[in-house]
Amino acid sequence: xxxxxLTAPGGLDRLRLTEQPxxxxxxxxxxxxxxxxxxxxxxxxxxxxxxSPAADGRVPMADxxxxxxxxxEGVSDFAVGDHVVSCFFPDWHAGPPRVGDFKxxxxxxxxxFARDTVVLPATAFTKAPNGWSHKEASTITTAGLTAWxxxxxxxxxxxxxxxxxxxxxxxxxxxLQIAHAMGAEVIVTSSSDEKLARAKEMGAAHVINYRRExxxxxxxLEITQGRGVDVVVEVGGPETLGQSLxxxxxGGHVAxxxxxxxxxxxxxxxxxxxxxxxxxxxxxxxxxxxxxFVRALETSGIRPIIDRTFGLEELADAFxxxxxxxxxxxxxxxx
Numbered sequence: 001x002x003x004x005x006l007t008a009p010g011g012l013d014r015l016r017l018t019e020q021p022x023x024x025x026x027x028x029x030x031x032x033x034x035x036x037x038x039x040x041x042x043x044x045x046x047x048x049x050x051x052s053p054a055a056d057g058r059v060p061m062a063d064x065x066x067x068x069x070x071x072x073e074g075v076s077d078f079a080v081g082d083h084v085v086s087c088f089f090p091d092w093h094a095g096p097p098r099v100g101d102f103k104x105x106x107x108x109x110x111x112x113f114a115r116d117t118v119v120l121p122a123t124a125f126t127k128a129p130n131g132w133s134h135k136e137a138s139t140i141t142t143a144g145l146t147a148w149x150x151x152x153x154x155x156x157x158x159x160x161x162x163x164x165x166x167x168x169x170x171x172x173x174x175x176l177q178i179a180h181a182m183g184a185e186v187i188v189t190s191s192s193d194e195k196l197a198r199a200k201e202m203g204a205a206h207v208i209n210y211r212r213e214x215x216x217x218x219x220x221l222e223i224t225q226g227r228g229v230d231v232v233v234e235v236g237g238p239e240t241l242g243q244s245l246x247x248x249x250x251g252g253h254v255a256x257x258x259x260x261x262x263x264x265x266x267x268x269x270x271x272x273x274x275x276x277x278x279x280x281x282x283x284x285x286x287x288x289x290x291x292x293f294v295r296a297l298e299t300s301g302i303r304p305i306i307d308r309t310f311g312l313e314e315l316a317d318a319f320x321x322x323x324x325x326x327x328x329x330x331x332x333x334x335x
Contacts, residue, residue, distance in 0.1 A: 001019070001020055001021075001022050001023075001115060001116040001117050002017060002018070002019065002020075002115060002116050002312065003017075003018055003019075003020045003059050003114065003115035003116070004016070004017055004018070004059065004060060004061075004114035004115065004312060004313075004315050005018050005020075005057050005058065005059055005060075006047070006048055006054060006056075006057070006058045006059075006060050007056060007057070008053065008054070008055065008056035008057075008058075009050050009053055010047065010048060010049060010050025010051070010052075010053055010054065011048075011049060011050045012048060012049060012316040012319050012320065013316070014050075015048060015060070015315055015316045017312065017313050020115070022117065023117055023118060023119040024119060025070055025072075025119070026070050026071060026072035026075075026119050027072050027073075027119075028072050028073040028074050029072055029073075029074050029075060029121055029122060029123075030071075030072040030075070030119055030120060030121055030122060031068050031070070031071050031072065031075060031078055031084075031119070031120065031121075031122045031125065032068065032069045032070040032071075032117065032118070032119045033064075033066045033067065033068055033069065033084060033117065033118050033119075033120070033125065034066050034067050034068075034069050034116065034117055035064050035065070035066040035113055035115060035116060035117060035118060035335075036065060036066045036067070036134035036135075036334060036335060037064075037065045037066070037133075037134035037135040037137070037138040037332060037333065037334045037335070038061040038063045038064055038065070038112075038113050038114055038138050038332070038333045039063045039135070039138040039139045039141075039142075039143070039170070039306075039330050039331065039332045039333065040170075040318055040319065040322050040330070040331040040332075040333070041062060041063065041142040041143060041170065042169075042258065042260065043062060043102075043105075043107075043108070043142065044060060044061055044062060044063075044107055044112075044319075045319055045322055045323075047060055047107060047108050048060050048315075048316075048319055049319070052102075052108070054107075054108055054109075058107070058108075058111060058112075059107070059111035059112050059113070059114055059115050060107045060112050060114050060315075061106070061107045061112040061113045061114040061315075061333075062086070062088055062105055062106050062107040062108070062112055062113070062141060062142055063085075063086060063113060063138045063139070063140075063141040063142055064085070064086040064106070064112070064113025064118070064138065064141070065083070065084070065085045065086070065128060065134040065135070065137035065138035065140075066083070066084065066134060067081065067082070067083055067084070067134075068080050068081060068082045068083075068084060069117075071122070072122075075122045077122060078122055078125075078127070082127060083127065083128040083132070083134070083137065084125040084126065084127055084128055084137075085125060085126060085127075085128045085137040085138065085140050085141055085290075085294075086106060086113055086124060086125055086141050087123075087124055087125060087126065087141065087287045087290055088105060088106075088141050088142055088145065088283075088284040088285075089104065089105065089284065089285075089286065089287075090104060090106070090120070090121065090123065090124035090287075091104055092285075092286045092287065093123060093286060093287045093288060094286050094287065094288035095286065095288075097282075097283075097286075099283075100283075106124075114312065114315060114333070116335075123287060126287060126290045126291050126294060127291075127294060128140070128294070129294050129297045129298050130298055132303070134334065135306060135309060135332040135333075135334040136303060136304050136306070138332060139170065139174075139304040139306070139330045139332070140290065140293065140294065140297075140304075141284075141290075142170075142284055143169075143170030143171045143174055143330060144170075144174045144293060144297075144304065145284050145285045145289060145290050145293055146171050146174075146257050146282070146283075146284050146285070147171050147172075147174035147175040147178055147233065147257075148174075148178060148285065148289065148292075148293040148296070149282055149284070149285040149289055150171075150175065150231075150233055150255035150257055150280075150282060151163065151175060151178055151179055151182075151231060151233070151255070152178070152182075152296075153285065153289055154253070154255060154280050154282060155230070155231045155253040155255060155280075157178075157179060157182055157184055157230075157231060158182075158184075159182055159183030159184065160183060160184065160185075161179075161184045161185070161230040161231065162184065162185045162186075162187065162224060162227075162229040162230050162231075162249075163175065163176075163179040163184050163185070163186045163187070163229060163230065163231045163232075163233065164186075164187045164188075164189070164220055164229045164231070164232045164233065164244070164247050164248075165179070165186060165187070165188050165189070165233045166189050166232070166233060166234060166235045166236055166240060166244070167188075167189060167190060167235055167236075167260075168188065168190050168192070168195045168196075168198070168199060168328050168329070169235065169327070169329075170329060170330040170331075171233065171235060171257060171258070172188070172233060172235060173199075173202075173305050173328070173329040173330075174304070175233045176188060176199060176202055176203065176204060177202065177203075177302045177305075178296075178300075178302065179231075180202070180203035180204075181300040181301075181302055184230075185205045185206075186203065186204045186205055186206075187204065187205065187206045187207070187208065187220060187223060187229065188204040188206075188207050188208070189207070189208045189209075189210045189216055190207070190208075190209065190210070191209060191210055191211045192209075193209060195328050196208075196209060198328060202305075206223050208220070215243070216243055216247070217242070217243030217244065217245075217246030217247040218246060220246075220247035221246065221247065224249070227249050228246075228247055228248050228249030228250065228252060228275075229247055229248055229249060229252060230248075230249060230252050230253065231248075231252065231253045231254075231255065232244045232247060232248050232252070232253070232254045232255065233255055233257060234254050234255060234256045234257065234258070235257055235258030235260055236258065236259075236260050236261045237256070237258060237259035237260060237261045237262055237263070237265065238259075238261055238262045238264060238265020238266065238267075239261035239262065239265065240261060241254075241256070241265070241267065241268070242266075242268045242271065245268055245271045245272055245275055245277060245279075246271065248275055248277050249275075249277075250275055250276055250277070251275075251276050251277065252275065252277050252278070253277065253278045253280065254277055254278070254279045254280065255280050255282060256279060256280065256281045256282070257281075257282055257283075304329065304330055305328065305329030305330065306329060306330050306331075306332050307327040307328050307329050307330060307331055308321060308327065308331055308332075309331075309332045309333070309334050310331070310332070310333050310334075311333065311334070311335055312333055312334075312335040314333070315333055318331055318333055
């Protein structure tokens with residue numbers, strides 16, 4: 001079978017399409033899945049670019065979607081022919097967070113889904129939403145579930161709440177879609193007027209160009225008549241956290257889901273105290289939360305926004321497109 005592999009210490013020029021042995025038939029509790037799509041996330045980029053070193057020969061990509069070819073003894077939740085999507089934490093099935101590292105995350109600590117076929121425990125997958133293509137389903141694992149957990153599981157989003165989504169990447173666009181579908185008012189930031197116009201078309205009530213409005217936290221307060229937003233989907237990290245805390249309401253919720261501006265920095269502790277806000281870090285979610293998210297997607301009619309699709313052999317080019325920052329929503333790889 002074909003598999004994309006990464007030669008240590010990493011780098012996009014070290015991604016190679018290789019031939020590997022077929023994984024065989026599933027044992028008890030396992031399923032065999034013919035994979036057809038994955039989608040790009042910042043975490044995948046860190047691994048493939050060598051910024052987060054992985055084992056030599058690692059098969060990258062945390063997201064995987066495909067169709068079940070065979071099931072092992074004792075598997076009752078799935079049937080041959082089911083369309084499925086992978087779980088970011090294959091061992092976190094339900095309950096509160098239990099994982100604080102990436103040792104068992106596909107594409108990082110273990111081999112991922114940039115390959116034709118896998119045989120894995122059935123609990124490493126959930127069913128995909130009915131009627132979705134494989135490339136659409138592949139956007140759920142990381143970006144979609146992160147947005148769902150940030151808004152619904154952790155923040156308890158309600159109709160009438162206000163949400164601030166930073167940027168127009170995969171998580172932020174999913175957050176816009178989820179919040180809008182739930183009856184929340186959404187504010188979106190970007191440096192691109194074209195992307196902001198698209199966000200408005202998708203239901204954003206207000207948009208802010210953060211290059212022109214450098215104190216965008218204060219602008220959010222103006223938009224909300226001094227109250228602030230109920231939830232901030234914070235993807236930047238240290239260089240944006242201060243303004244996110246300025247933008248959130250007293251007693252509000254800041255979901256720290258990304259570190260695009262760095263892995264450490266100053267925290268405005270006095271402002272955090274004054275706002276009496278909850279700063280919640282999170283990394284994706286559990287299998288049970290993914291199952292709940294899939295049901296919500298089927299009910300709401302939300303479909304992911306896919307910016308561009310590449311072939312498996314073009315994985316490095318897909319990441320180079322991600323590096324430009326020109327994408328809106330998700331970048332997919334399909335085969």
